[in-house]
Amino acid sequence: MATATDLENFRLLIPSQTRYLNLVTGLAKRASTVAGMDDATAAKVSIAVDEAITNVIMHAYQGESDHLVDIELRFTGTALEIHIWHTGRGLQQDEVVLPDPSEYVKHPRKGGLGLLLMSRFMDEVHFEERAGRAECCMIKRVS
Amino acid sequence: MADLSIHVRESSGATVVQPEGFINAHTVRQFESALEEIVKSGRYTILLNCAALNYISSAGLGAIMGLIETVRENGGDILLCSLQENVFAIFDTLGFTELYKVFASEDDALLSLAGKV
Numbered sequence: 001m002a003t004a005t006d007l008e009n010f011r012l013l014i015p016s017q018t019r020y021l022n023l024v025t026g027l028a029k030r031a032s033t034v035a036g037m038d039d040a041t042a043a044k045v046s047i048a049v050d051e052a053i054t055n056v057i058m059h060a061y062q063g064e065s066d067h068l069v070d071i072e073l074r075f076t077g078t079a080l081e082i083h084i085w086h087t088g089r090g091l092q093q094d095e096v097v098l099p100d101p102s103e104y105v106k107h108p109r110k111g112g113l114g115l116l117l118m119s120r121f122m123d124e125v126h127f128e129e130r131a132g133r134a135e136c137c138m139i140k141r142v143s
Numbered sequence: 144m145a146d147l148s149i150h151v152r153e154s155s156g157a158t159v160v161q162p163e164g165f166i167n168a169h170t171v172r173q174f175e176s177a178l179e180e181i182v183k184s185g186r187y188t189i190l191l192n193c194a195a196l197n198y199i200s201s202a203g204l205g206a207i208m209g210l211i212e213t214v215r216e217n218g219g220d221i222l223l224c225s226l227q228e229n230v231f232a233i234f235d236t237l238g239f240t241e242l243y244k245v246f247a248s249e250d251d252a253l254l255s256l257a258g259k260v
Contacts, residue, residue, distance in 0.1 A: 018169035022146055025167075025198075043198065043229035050200045054168040113201035113237055120236045 009074045016057045016067040016086075024071060025050045028082065031073045035080040036142040044121035045080065045140050051114035052084050052136050060088030060134065079123070079141040090134025091127045146170045149177045155253045157222075158186045163195035166203030175206040182210055187219025188256065192249050194225035199233060211242070220244070224252040 012027065014020040028049040032042035053069060061067045067088065074081040098119055099112045118125050124139040147170035150161040158181050166174050181189060191207070193199075211221055224246040226234065234240050246252035 018167070021167050021169050022165060040228055040232065044232065047198060047200060047229070047233060050167050050198075054200065054202065058168060113204055116237065117201055117233065 008076075009072055011070070011072045014053075014069050014071065015065060016061045016069055016088075017065045018054065018057055021050055021053060024053055028073070031075075032080055032140065035075055035140075037080070037140065041140070045082075048118045048121045048125075048138055048140075049082060049084075051118050052082075052138060055091070055114055056084060056086045056088065056136070060086050060090065062088070079139050082138045082140075084136045084138075085133050087133055090129040091136070092129070093127050096125075096127065147173055149174065151177060151181065154190075154249075155257060157188045157190045157253060157256055159190045159192055159249065161192040161195060165197050165199075166206075167198070167200040168202045171200075171202040171206055174203055175209070178206060178210055182213055187214040187217040188222075189214060189219065190222045190224060190249065190252050190256075192225050193223060193227065193230050194249075196227065196230055199230055204233070204237065204239065207243075222246065222252050222256070224249050 012024065014024060025046040029042045029046035032045040033039065037045065053071070056069050057063065067086065070085040072083040074083065096115060098116050115125075118138060122138040123141050124137075126135075126137045128135050128137075145164065147162060147164040147166060150163070152159050152161075160177060160181070162174060164170070178189070207221060214221055222244045223234070225248055226245065231240075231245070234243070234245070244252075244255070246255065
């Protein structure tokens with residue numbers, strides 16, 4: 001039987017297809033407001049989730065549509081934690097190199113901005129790989 | 144409702160592109176194709192009216208970035224107007240408000256292009 005603590009978390013399993021991005025970002029946005037964030041902050045969380053899941057689909061799974069992305073939202077009382085697991089190629093923490101926005105302005109080019117948005121819009125972003133599964137964990141504190 | 148619909152029209156010497164909905168990895172190809180078609184037809188002054196754009200992810204930003212040099216090399220530009228708060232936050236966070244001219248309204252943007260502001 002589920003306990004009250006279990007009910008603070010919920011989980012969603014989606015196919016690795018970009019058509020489901022709106023579904024998940026909508027859910028993340030609503031979850032953020034339920035956690036106590038204002039609309040502007042909730043919108044930023046939803047963008048960070050879009051970027052994280054897009055990275056999984058396009059890079060970890062290289063666009064292959066027959067895999068799964070496992071998403072869990074955890075309400076801790078002081079923050080919303082978003083955990084995203086997959087079995088594709090995981091990003092290691094030391095591989096994360098954030099581009100300098102001022103360099104982008106001077107030398108416009110495509111790509112590389114998703115991680116920057118995630119790091120700017122969330123309070124914490126972590127990557128790790130364990131037991132054959134890669135994880136991206138993002139935390140947004142409720143101020 | 145479709146995730147994204149794109150309306151294109153001509154106004155005061157600019158091609159006004161009005162995306163409605165969401166630009167993300169799922170819809171970006173549609174957005175990119177619309178922009179590429181405009182540039183291929185020799186129209187290099189593009190005003191993105193974002194009034195009905197609910198959000199744009201880095202995939203959409205990449206589509207704009209991919210064309211900025213081409214339009215500027217041809218004497219044109221990409222301008223932005225009527226950004227919703229969260230869309231402005233994305234552009235501003237990445238420093239893109241320094242790269243693109245951003246206007247409060249379409250009228251303001253067109254007046255600026257006409258040299259009246």
